[in-house]
Amino acid sequence: MTRAAIIGAPGYAGVELTRLLLGHPSFEITLATSNAQAGRAVTDMYPSLGGLTSLVYTEPNLEHIAQMADVAFLAVPHTAALEIAPQLLLAGLTVIDASADYRLKDPEVYERWYQVAHSSDELLERAVYGLPELDRSTLPGAQLVACPGCYPTATLLAAAPAFEAELVAGSRAFVDAKSGVSGAGKTPSASTHYPTVNEAIQPYKVGTHRHTPEIEQGLSIAAGHPVSVVFVPHLVPMSRGLLATVYLDLIEPMSSDEAVELYRERYANEPFLTVHPAGRMPSTAEVRGTNRAHIGVTVDRTGVLVAACVIDNLVKGTAGQALQCANIVYGYEETAGLLIPAPVV
Numbered sequence: 009m010t011r012a013a014i015i016g017a018p019g020y021a022g023v024e025l026t027r028l029l030l031g032h033p034s035f036e037i038t039l040a041t042s043n044a045q046a047g048r049a050v051t052d053m054y055p056s057l058g059g060l061t062s063l064v065y066t067e068p069n070l071e072h073i074a075q076m077a078d079v080a081f082l083a084v085p086h087t088a089a090l091e092i093a094p095q096l097l098l099a100g101l102t103v104i105d106a107s108a109d110y111r112l113k114d115p116e117v118y119e120r121w122y123q124v125a126h127s128s129d130e131l132l133e134r135a136v137y138g139l140p141e142l143d144r145s146t147l148p149g150a151q152l153v154a155c156p157g158c159y160p161t162a163t164l165l166a167a168a169p170a171f172e173a174e175l176v177a178g179s180r181a182f183v184d185a186k187s188g189v190s191g192a193g194k195t196p197s198a199s200t201h202y203p204t205v206n207e208a209i210q211p212y213k214v215g216t217h218r219h220t221p222e223i224e225q226g227l228s229i230a231a232g233h234p235v236s237v238v239f240v241p242h243l244v245p246m247s248r249g250l251l252a253t254v255y256l257d258l259i260e261p262m263s264s265d266e267a268v269e270l271y272r273e274r275y276a277n278e279p280f281l282t283v284h285p286a287g288r289m290p291s292t293a294e295v296r297g298t299n300r301a302h303i304g305v306t307v308d309r310t311g312v313l314v315a316a317c318v319i320d321n322l323v324k325g326t327a328g329q330a331l332q333c334a335n336i337v338y339g340y341e342e343t344a345g346l347l348i349p350a351p352v353v
């Protein structure tokens with residue numbers, strides 16, 4: 009068994025990692041850390057895990073983590089991973105980071121969008137971006153995996169095939185995206201409070217959301233030239249689930265059937281992806297609680313390619329993707345611990 013520590017374990021990403029790792033055949037959770045919940049039983053905080061674990065949260069002491077684990081899953085806010093990851097790597101652990109700290113290859117871009125200087129150009133170079141469906145070649149044996157954000161995961165899966173196939177006119181994508189409120193983490197705030205988000209929908213951080221440069225980085229790689237995005241995120245009144253819809257001008261006209269065929273060929277061997285038939289768009293309900301991404305593609309009457317991708321922000325958008333990457337890093341079956349169907353209702 010590979011010994012796994014979850015850092016920031018009571019957070020939403022951390023508890024999803026706990027849920028998934030408890031059912032994994034080859035990873036064993038040996039440590040679940042928390043500053044605020046140290047000493048408390050995991051099942052006391054989360055009775056839904058009752059009968060599955062006797063783990064107790066412990067303080068995040070780096071020496072202890074290094075003794076107790078082979079791999080550390082970082083489910084901590086950005087900038088916290090900047091401090092923790094280098095020390096764990098130095099101690100010989102593999103680090104799978106759910107935060108944004110190692111996703112952007114250019115430290116100046118990180119500093120501009122996160123308003124803090126990056127402390128390690130060297131680790132930014134070494135970090136492998138963990139979106140296996142776009143590139144899994146560098147994941148086996150990787151020591152530091154930067155798991156993508158939830159919006160970038162859905163957006164890149166929706167838009168990359170069209171850019172890779174050089175179908176897109178110009179170098180810009182329009183992205184409309186909607187996320188369940190758990191995307192904002194466990195700590196309540198005025199903008200995520202129930203009366204604010206219930207029965208309401210509102211765009212936020214238009215032009216300033218921090219996932220913008222990550223999406224641009226991914227689409228630029230797919231296109232082979234710089235791509236910019238107009239990115240409009242929304243919070244929607246549901247706990248989990250995320251929908252990203254991209255709008256792309258085409259160089260040459262094509263039919264919806266041809267577009268679907270192209271996407272199906274691109275993702276033909278992907279265990280977690282479904283491309284719906286022409287005319288069918290995906291719903292977040294189809295992927296709730298799963299590591300799946302479902303995509304619908306259509307070319308509308310004006311000739312614009314519309315691709316919509318749904319994921320569960322806490323699974324394919326965070327914890328599931330982290331585990332999928334860890335499976336590849338360690339040479340385990342890529343789907344191990346992740347073949348959980350969504351409930352139908």
Ligand SMILES: NC(=O)c1ccc[n+]([C@@H]2O[C@H](COP(=O)([O-])OP(=O)(O)OC[C@H]3O[C@@H](n4cnc5c(N)ncnc54)[C@H](OP(=O)(O)O)[C@@H]3O)[C@@H](O)[C@H]2O)c1
Binds near residue numbers: 015017022068106193
């Ligand atoms: N929520 C999503 O849908 C989503 C999607 C993609 C990526 N992510 C990323 O995943 C990470 C975790 O997100 P989340 O939604 O789970 O956030 P969260 O619910 O706020 O949980 C964060 C956890 O990290 C712990 N923590 C805070 N500061 C720390 C520090 N300096 N050192 C160690 N632990 C610290 C927290 O407190 P305690 O230590 O006191 O327990 C808590 O347990 C973030 O970087 C987020 O951007 C989240």
